[in-house]
Amino acid sequence: MSWPRWLPVDPYVAAMVATIAVASILPARGTAATAAGWATTAAVALLFFLYGARISPREALDGASHWRLHLVVLLTTFALFPAYGLLLGLLSPSVLDPDLYQGLLFLCAVPSTVQSAIALTSIAGGNVPAAIFSASFSSIVGIALTPLLVGAMMSDVGDASLSPAAFADIALRLLLPFVVGQLLRPWIGAAMKRRKKLLTLVDRGSILLVVYTAFSASVVGGIWGRVAVPDLLILLAVEVVLLAAVLGTLAALPFGRDDKVAIAFCGSTKSAAAGLPMATVLFSGPAAGLLILPLIIFHQLQLVTGTVLARRWAMRRAAGPARVT
Template sequence: MRLPKLDPFVLALAAAVLLALAWPAPGETGGLLHWEWITTYGVCGVFFLYGLTLAPERMRAGLWRWKAHLAIVVTTFAVFPLVVLAIEAVLPEALPDAAIIGFFYVAALPSTVSSSVAMVSLARGNIPVAIFNATLSSLLGVFLTPLLMAWYLQSSGAPFPLLPTITKVVLLVLVPILLGQIGRRWLAGWAQRNGRWIKLADRAIILAIVYGAFCDSVAEGVWTQNDPVVVVEIAVGVILLFFVVYALVTVGTRLFGLPREDRIAVQFCGSKKSLATGVPLAPVIFAGRPDVGLIILPIMLFHFFQLLIVSFIAARYAREADDIAAARPSEA
């Protein structure tokens, strides 16, 4: 069996973290380069590009598969948080506080966009359903992710300035998305022709935010205060989280009798989380926290393992679809 190719972006993320650990001074908040400005304006840039490339007409084809849509939204924003809360109740002190917050942050994030659609396509699932829900999930996440985090942090006793955070989300996230949508009137053709460069710019900004977050964490001694084994523990935790949610979704879709193509779309879209939303949104939600690097580490590791695991699952589904297609003529 051929192993899936490792995403170069994953390697770039690892390089950004290693660079921050080795040379944190340029990326520290208030440092010579004022990296926090890059982070702030970078967040606006990421969501402006998202709005610019968001084509509402692509959602229409899958609009009426309401059972699949409901299953994905419930899994993404309800099942995931409940699973994390259940695991936290069983293992309340298994990880540092920032890492535990990071796990709930993973649970509160929307589903991925491009990778979900790509994997559903590879697995011969319902592509219109994947497109519709990847887009819907990202838009809902702009509102639901900060609200879920506000509830979680306040219920756990951590201070969370809700109104200032919502104001920042509106200014740094929602407004750029709306401006991007307005800009499509003149720039849609340009964006389509230059999709590769837009994707590179988007990823470069995400890498800059990751570098800055880890630089601040290094400067504040977050990593020297915690055992390096915590990285391994987080990795094991995100793998466990993925498989628990994936198993629940698989059982649920079979109980509700969804057709095979819809079931694949729900399994893949419902079990994945968006690094592209999680990293830019983190400086907005967790502004002023020196341990943002540790908070976003779970979503970075989850991103890597979800791509790896789903690649194998999608390849298996593709082989099954080919076998089914090949068997039909002989049955006839």
């Protein structure tokens, strides 16, 4: 069965919402929670192994020479986003729920997405080789930078684990599988390309398992008694402002049209595939669900916004020379 085209929601996001609903009704408890935790650890390792096996060093290096573009993307992801996030602290707690604000800070520390950024850049007719390098490099660098930013910005989160052991745990769970995938790529890379649909299901299934495990712990801890619908609507409005501010800043930079497209999609997106697994390592207890909720909402927002912009820019490109606005 194919996803009905008339539905405005991406099927992956719909699956995330359904997963949260299932976790809210049937959360994993006791032995089931322990089993779900081990399954999540294995699924995340598999996820990063597959990333390593699929990312082609040659394709990435084709766009490596454009260092100004890559520097802008890195600064946007790991400096501009956190700066705007800290500025939004003026809204907490008077307007924005303090727990959700902490999740917003975590969102600002997460690396940029890989697959979506590259796909949207391609649709819009942007600099795809540069997007491949920037998005991939951001994801790898984020394994080290994201925990450091979390430690700097979220020091008052009681359930955060930011000890040297936590960094070693991240390297073991995320970086090591990625490196192994890269090393085995010459032998399994061709098979990966032939099984893209199956690998996409594995990718998304892994993330859904992470979401279910985190929200199960949060539901058991009483998450829905701590956050109301108006709080979520305010969070959505704040994230719209955040995304608009980042895109507006990037649009003002003096780059050519194709480079601006790559910068926009690599710099303004945040990776649920990288961020959610990191959250399982950095945070524990009932707070985890609230801390990942802003990232899940932002994921939907960036998909909708990115798709609209990519199609708009593609149409303008087909019509003739145009600016990226």
